Amino acid sequence: MISGRRQKKLGVRTLDIAKRLLDYGFHPPTIYFPLNVEECMMIEPTETESKETLDEFIEAMIQIAKEAEENPEIVQEAPHTTVVKRLDExxxxxxxxxxxRKREAQKQ
Structure with a gap:
């Protein structure tokens, strides 16, 4: 588990970080659980993840932390590269x- 408390002080919530990870091609982690860790992100890679993938994830997290400091709006307005943009929560x-919706194949 990691915490986004530092980024929260910059106006970037854990939810924002999770949404920004989508732009980097990563599935967002479980957030705000457990409830006793402020701004919690539960990172749970499986044993099948390669070292390269884990390194890419770490680099993405470092880049997002830099973005939160230098230009928080990029993180706050994420995702930018997905078909569905940010929903009104x-x-x-x-x-x-x-x-x-039934698929066409199911209708026939």
């Missing part, structure tokens, strides 16, 4: 839009 929690 409050609206999504209060008024979720849930749809089930």
């Amino acid at each position: 409050t609206k999504a929690a209060r008024k979720p839009v849930l749809r089930y």
Whole structure:
């Protein structure tokens, strides 16, 4: 586990860091759990991850930490490279839009 307390002082939340990891091609970690670690990120690589992948992840985290210090808006507004941009968290929690679409193959 790591904590984003230092970045929070700069106005960058753990959620922002998790979203920014998407821009670097990484699945975001579990955040805010456990509840007793402020701004917690639970990093759980599997034993199948290569050293190269772990090194790339570390470099991404270092770069995101630099961005949080030098230009926090880049992190706060992430993700930038995904098809779906940042959702309004409050609206999504209060008024979720849930749809089930059958695939064309299933219709036939």
